Amino acid sequence: MNGVKPFDWRHTPGLSAYTALIFVFFYAPLLILVIYAFNSSRLVTVWAGFSFKWFVAVAYNGAIRDAALNSVIIAIVATIASTAIATAGAIALERGRPRFGRGAAMALIAMPLVVPEIVVAITTLIFFSGLGMHHGLLNLMIAHTVFCIPFALLPIQARLRDMGGTLEEAGRDLYADEWRLFRRVTLPLLLPAISAGAIMAFVVSLDDFLISMMVSSAGSTTLPVYIYGMMRLGVTPEVNAISTILLAVSIIFVAAALLVGRRNRFA
Amino acid sequence: MIDIHSVSKSFVTRDADPVHALNLVSLEIYDNEFFTLLGPSGCGKTTLLRLIAGFEAPSSGAIRIAGNDVAALPPQKRPVNTVFQSYALFPHMSVAENVAFGLEMQKAPRSLIDERVREALAMVRLEGFAARRPAQLSGGQQQRVAVARALAPKPSVLLLDEPLSALDLKLRKGMQSELKRLQRETGITFVLVTHDQEEALAMSDRIAVMRSGDVLQVGTPRDIYDNPQDRFVADFIGESNLLPGATLGRDPAKTIVVRPEHIVVSPASDGTKGHATGAVSAITFLGSDTLYEVVLEEGAKLHSRSRGGAALSTGDRVVVDWARHLERELAN
Structure with a gap:
């Protein structure tokens, strides 16, 4: 104008x-x-x-295989545990009657995302030694479960918020008790978000270095920690090869999470 | 059937004072009745519906359904089903699974469920759609699935929350008579929430007119139309002329209510006598009817609606008249 x-x-x-x-x-x-x-x-x-010789070398390296196996086991356990906890937490946050401020609860849950990871790593280490817990893999599983929770929680909570409460009201109105409401209505509708959250948790666990570095002990070395160990002896093409594999796995999982989140979003 | 006794509901808000959605509302809804809660948005009609369904608990007062106090009953234990404004169909289930849901939750035997689903879909004329997903249906079809789903468990009361507001005019008219027919065929008590007075007049056995948390008047559509007991009701239901008593040379503390179709406008030159004189300020041709806007000498404006139409034009001096028994006198 x-x-x-x-x-x-x-x-x-x-x-x-x-x-x-x-x-x-x-x-x-x-x-x-x-x-x-x-x-x-x-x-x-x-x-x-x-x-392809460095990939072959990696495949024949027993220590790398053990570390990779540890990483995968920890990631699977942490994914299942953190996703279950995150699902329950998201439902409590979005559908429950707030006990203290919802904002405060969210801030506490999302805190690990902003607290410097080195601080979390050190405090986790101190926490476990204070308790006298030296269980190798188990310690790692617990630590990973905890820091994976916010990653799994956020997509599930967003989906619950998008969905609104009317479908669940309709379920209750049609005589569903709380358990069957969850099984027949809430869970199926949340499934895409839960899958996306689980995949995020899996990748975050698989890629974690700092916390694993502090908490792992001999025999419970994870792949990123092992790679770091290899690096100290100089960067060899083996490091490149194993990093490439880790990168590919991460990309595949994150892409899957995005696809799952996009599909199944019923009109 | 449903006895609502001195029910109040306030919502606590974060910053302001509590919002009073309902103030000591008492209502009785009879068996086998098509009852409508009518009012503008924010009048508390949806809140009242949600209290009956059990989605909210009253702040005070009692609600009895078939003689039982339902205060302590969650929605899943009430013999009441709801048709939601947004339909709230389960998107991950087929039409048949949606309709079967209530009966499954009641642990009805499979054979009965199948029979009732067929019956309910036939009732809303959607027999061929059992296997479809809600997303594959039009708005009108989704609406009918929502009705079938709520009727399949044969509740004692069906609650309908502005069920027709998302449909276009033609579908809405069709669904109005469909719902009326379903209510007669099933004998279930229907409680409808709407802000559309025409819809309320067309469908209901009785109407409760609500405004800002209060029930102003309860009665049959004819009763409410002919005998409004309140200026708001007179104005909200149909069209009304609300004339200050003083302009007609009557008690200034009263308002005279006359429907436009009861007012006869004739040229002042005829020499007829009437309640007032004025001048035609606008003429609107409505097809079968003609609407005259008349400005009275005392300053008030009124509308008259008549079949055909006298040979009047804008600016003509006219006499307005009506039969005294057709007007209502209300306190200001």
Whole structure:
């Protein structure tokens, strides 16, 4: 009206170069890591031809296999436990009568997401030694379950909020008691969100380093902790190969979480 | 059947004073009746419905269904089913599974469930749709599934929360007579919540007119239309002229209520006598009827609606008249 065009971010000068630069910083290191995982040379910085030999070496390395197995076992247990707790917690938060402020409860639950992880790692270590708990894998399972809860809780809570309470009211109105209401109405409708939450928890557990580093002991080493150990002896192409595998697994799971969340969202 | 006795409900809000949604409401809803709670939004009609269903508990007062105090009963223990405004069909179940849900929860035998589902779907004329998902149905069809689902367990009372508000005009008219027919066929007490006075007049055996938490008047549609006991009721139900007593040379403490169709407008030149004189300020042709807006000499404005139409034009001086027994005199 007065001749001044409204601000349009698409016309910012240098926008495309700037965007390209951000993506370079995001993905170039990952790309280099993945490329050198297929390098036949032992030197990390010199390309000497394509080869799967480092993947083969990883597959035959018993210590890596043990660490990977530990990681997967811990991730599975932590995923199941944290998702169950998160589901119950989300329902209590969204549907229960608030005992103290809902905001306060949410803040307490989401706190581990903002507390510096090193602090959580150290306090978890102190906590376990204070209790005299030295159970190796079990300690890791407990620690992982705890920090996975907020990751699993957030999508489930969001879905409950989107859904609104009317469908559950309809179920109650049609004579469903609390348990059957949960089984027949709430749980099926939450399932996509629960799956998404579980996958998030699995990936977060699988990739965790700091807390696992503090809590793990000999015999309960997880894969990221083992990789770190390998690094101290110098970066070998084996590290690249195992990192590439871990990266692929994470991407597959996160993509699955997004797909599951998108599908099944009944009209 | 449903006895609502001095029921109040207030909601506690975070910042302000508690909101009083219902103030000492007493109502009796009879067996086998099509009863309507009518009022503008925020009048407490939906709150009252939710109290009967058991989704909310009254702050004080008692609700009895078939003689039993239901205060302590959760919704799943009340012989009452609800048709929700948003239909609230279970999206992960087929139409048949939706309709079967209530009976399954009551642990009815499979053969009875199948029979009742068939019956209920036939009642709402959706026999061919049993296997569909709600998302594959039109709004009108979803609405009928919601009704079938609520009727299948044969409750003593069916609650309907603005069930037609999401449908377009033509579907709405069709569903009005459908619901009326279902109520007669099943003999179940229907309690309808609506803000649409035409819908209430067309469907109900009796209507309770509500405003800001109070029931202003209860009666048959004809009774409420012919004998409004309150200015708000007179104004809300149908169209009314609310004329200050003073403008007609009567008691200034009273308001005279006359329906537009009862007012006869004739040219002042005819020499007829009437209640007042004025000038035609607007003429609206409505097809079968013509609507005249007349400004009285005393300043008030009134509407007259008549079949055909006298040969009047805007600006004509007119006499307005009506039979005294058709007017109502209300306190201001």
